[in-house]
Amino acid sequence: MADEPVEDLLRLLAPRVLGALTRRYGQFDSCEDAVQEALLAAAVQWPKQGVPDSPQAWLTTVATRRLTDQWRSDHARRQREANVAALAPTDAALTAGPGEEQPPEQDDTLTLLFLCCHPALSEASQLALTLRAVGGLTTAHVARAFLAPEATMAQRISRAKQRIKATGIPFRLPPDAERPGRLRVVLHVLYLIFNQGYTEPLADESRQPGIGLTDEAIRLTRELHRLLPNDGEVAGLLALMLLIEARRPARTGSDGSLVPLAEQDRALWDGSAIHEGTQLITAALSGSPLGPYQVQAAIAAVHDEAARAQDTDWPQILALYQLLGQMAPGPMVTLSRAVAVAMVQGPLSGLDLLKSLDDDERMAGHHRLHAVRAHLLEMAGDDEGAVAAYREAARLADNEPEQRYLAERAARLAG
Template identity: 45%
Template sequence: MTAAADAGQAEADAGQAVADAHRREWAFVLAATVRVARDLDLAEECVQEAYAVALSAWERHGIPANPAAWLTTTAKRRAMDAIRRERTFRSKLPLLVEPDELAPHRLTEGDEGDQKEGDREEGDAVELEGAVPDERLRLIFTCCHPALAQEAQLALTLRLVCGLPTPDVARALLVSEQTMAARITQAKKKISVARIPYRVPRPAELPDRLAAVLGVLHLLFTAGHTAPSGPALMRTDLADRALHLARALRELMPDEPEVGGLLALLVVTDARRATRTGADGRLLRLEEQDRSLWDRSALAEAHELIVAGLRGGRAGRYLLQAAIASLYAEAPSYEQTDWPQIVALYDRLLALWPSPVVALNRTVPVSMLHGPAVALTLVEALEQDGRLSRYQYLPAIKADLLRRLGRTDESAAAYRQALELTDNEVERAFLTGRLTGQA
């Protein structure tokens, strides 16, 4: 191989390694760096710089045995350098300006208080970290600060901590990319202006942040279970990360029913992972999947969690969703699914959590219980509501109902609409097949 070819291969290998590390390790590297920087913007900047440096360094010197450790060390060093530069600037500032010009730059009493509070927080760090042992879970709890609106908590955490691209975060939260970018910017600005400290929340503060943390983990798993964009149906790295964090959260808060409910939901849904596409990569609908290949140990684990949660009293939204998913999984076949019980559970879920996505999902078992015409009326009402205008599964479900009713032209139009909203290539291939009558 020529020198030029060697160099080209080294460049390609380095680029792939950096891309893999960004996908798998971003959250870990950011979580470690923010502990040093104590500022999310600075930590994010240093981590981005570390990845940029890695591209050229790994090309020249080879890919390190532990890319995450290399990136973390580099990002931390840059954060410490930035902090030293700021301290040096502050110490030298009196030599550069007149006394009256210095006044606006001097520490105010509030700043001194912040510094003292920061010193106290530093001393408490080891004790508080024991409350949330997993570093990435600590950062999620930290970002889910109650001073931020929950939409901002979800957006900021999915983008920065979980490493989802802004367009994918926007799809997950059913808003435009521009709206999502503005929401993330506003959240970061509020953190800065309000001087919200980036410290690990104390044990007593965890319950107030739990709902947002559960929402983050659910959306993270959803983005892994069906990738918002790209060539593969799944992003298994995201699904695995969400499962790991849900288990860590269960260990941390074992008495919270919704923590067990979320874990059950993720486990029972992930049990079908191996059967969701065929050998040719084609998307397989639930009724086409080989149920004998579903992970029985995972289904048993989910069942135990659901039973334990239901015994504990009032079921929450994640526990009810897990119970619905478990009923689908327990049926001997798709046709033998207990449709009345599933619709009844959806009715309970809607009363507790009146989400338009839940209402849309409910139309599927309604169509099996009462027929496609009844379900189509419900879907059209949700379409008129407008909140799901960016949700590709609404026109996809509508198209299938119209197909079952023999309204071919209207069904084709709905499939085309779903295609316009879908960026996952496996889902696009499925919809195209349905449109052309090949699936």
């Protein structure tokens, strides 16, 4: 472990140290602040002095010192000092130098994920807190990843911690009866983090290496899969992320322009990620109850396994989308199913299915509905209708590469 780059090692250890302190002392907000201070101290000291033999013990010791110092210096909370003294580790642990062994800690990463994704928190707070507490990112890194001001992100994280404190959310795994529903929230948050990084912006080179949201989502989901190796939906989500991320090298041109799936150079796709994702989803489908993430991963695998766009098994994809529509109905599933219908039954059938979304308020003002309609109208030979739909999609799109791609499609058809 000591040979790993310091930044990667700290991000790996951060949730384990935070989980151990929170389990021992409660007070998630204070423990999280103390762990952040310990991470900063390690980031400064380890590159110069070397990584200690027991880096997790080093971080735990330093964070515990920060925590006890904070409580002891808070004169308004003198009464709590007695409780802290009773709960504190032995003097030997508190005075242990960097690298000295402490008793091994259990891994509380899963409990920490459930806490950060608690339904009492807003979705935005769940995302930010997961990246900070479980991902080990600084507030500045989280803000940069979401293209938000650091002060805004700091307030969001602070409110989330105060919400946990005010509502008295316990640091423990949810009861068995609640766990499947709570796990769905965790998976949803991880998928949102992945999608945020994958779609916004398409080709942002300003972010520092190692803090991309797609990489972070995959890392956290891989860690969740380590903790829950027999959960098919966890494996399905990890497979889905890997299979989608594998296409990134071909997703944009050298000028940053968007390249649609059918036109991508598949030789640029990441074969190792496709292999891993395909193995994951194959194993999950054969040994676990079927869930929506597994179906989505199976669809992605069918796309990725086709050597050429024209080799894509569209009947299989359509069957999978029909199954997904039964398991997790929604307008975005219908939108994707319309494309599959068009590829199997013809564009007019796909356009007929799209009509069911015209009065869906969830799709009002969404550029993807107009973009899919434009594509199907173009397939049907209605160039005039396709131009109008492409232009409307470009007007509604919220990132520049997609706007440019849609506008160029309209201009090409308009002649």
